[in-house]
Amino acid sequence: MHALDALRDAVSRHLSRSPDSGPCLTGIDGVVLMRAQAERHPTHLVHQPAICMVLQGAKWTAFGEQRQEYRAGQARIVNVTVPGSSQVVEGDNHAPYLSLVVVFDQAILSEVYEKLAGVITPCTGAPVPAFAIDLNAQLLDCARRIVDLLDQPLAADILFPGLMRELCYLLLSGPRGDVLAGQIVSTQRNQKLMQVLQALRVRYAQSQSLEALADMAGMSISAFHRSFKALTGMTPLDYQKKVRLMEARRLMITERVSAEATAYAVGYASASQFSRDYARMFGLPPRQDINKLTGISQHV
Template sequence: MLHDAVVAAFAAHGSGSPYFTVIDGLALLRSFSERHPNHLIHRPALCIVVQGAKWTTFGERRLHYRTSQAMVVSVEMPGASQVVHGAPDAPYLSAVIELDQAILREVYESMEAPPTPASGEHAAAFVMELNEAILGCAARAVSLLGEPQAIPLLYPGVKRELCYRLLAGPHGGVFARMVVGAERNRRLVEAIHALRGNFDKQVRVDDLAALAGLSPTAFHRQFKAMTAMTPVQFQKQIRLMEARRLMLSREMSAETVAFEVGYASPSQFSREYARLFGAPPRRDIGKLLSA
């Protein structure tokens, strides 16, 4: 069982959470109580809840997921998550498996009857129910932590099977769109990546729309349908999360980091920082360091 594998992995290897395992792209999370919102940039991944419950917000969209469900993220984007069910005798447990686009594509192209890529405007994050086959793949991946010498030989096969189960399941069309998709969807994702990579610069929405092959109005609508944020909100959250990371890891001042992430005014940076994280930079960072 996945639950037993995760508990055994924490008992043998991981004292902290998140526990970034020796398997690239596999992390385990554990919480003994409800947590305050945790802001982070989500990478394309499958976040499987093994025990407990959690919510994640992306812009105006909030996703709730619990035991035997998973949140799927298909595009790198900022969000905030909070554990809502976790206790000393039954901690929140989850396994995060990053989606390997190359293997997903390889499996898709090898299928005798691959799913038709989903069409229309779809959110880049959604919640899905998990079946025994997917949970079994995740359990085998976590169990390999007890056999590190077997990881290079066996984990690639587990990843391939997981990709197959996702493509062959009820949401196969959505996963197919991640690797194939329509030209318009692919170019929209490229525009999102461009905004993500240039978060500290002035980026014109018209230029992003041109990269996506859309009119500014259509780009704005489809960007929000996918991320639940406007391009400006997306960029702002990326800037503020990067600023927080820099102040924690490099001990940079709020004034210095404001310019580093693209703000022209430290006072505007402090206001927007407090709005997102609930406290001004100095107080927020002090609280995090003391914790």
């Protein structure tokens, strides 16, 4: 059996136990299975550094102005925690979109890079938030063995770290390993910039000036702005705005907070500005969007 077919069958077998579409969390932290049909509207979330292997169908993902489409036999590698949008564009009842996401263990990824540092020449170009690769038989086989561990909880605790190490090795030693290595080096050199990203995610409701953020990063304003956009695909203020709006959507769906109260809770000074930004990002004003997502009639 072809390696792609074997992995797709293994993922399908596990997903058959759950009738719902969408992400399926597993017993292994950071391993997520996905089944979906073509979507009418993009999905918005904060992406963690991970590999997303497409096993059936096709999807696009966008970070800022950078948009990529990838399909069965390809994978998207995300280098940095960043808000983004994505949309399944190929998948139906007969052949749904299927994918496997494995979130990177950053400590293992760095450890493997250090062992390969004399072999790999990191890319010296500007870092990118994500890039696509073609999946080879070795990567597919490693991923299948990760999925096989989902039926073996005790074995997973013992064997998964080794498979994570193998996955990192295969990616770093592969055709685009220099790009991933370049991102690792950039992250190690720019710990303060990583701290800015963390601060924007945690303190998203607080106003942040470019001057204060640049000072936190230890850079001039122009250098900080340039470095931040190269790393994430968007400006610092756009990054914070996307995180704010995603948190706002979560509050309204899961905690039933009103749109006006949510606007102030996530840091907006104006409910009308919040509504405009929300509609620009999600396609509908807050109340209409939440009613649609929760199945509540707009006439209630």
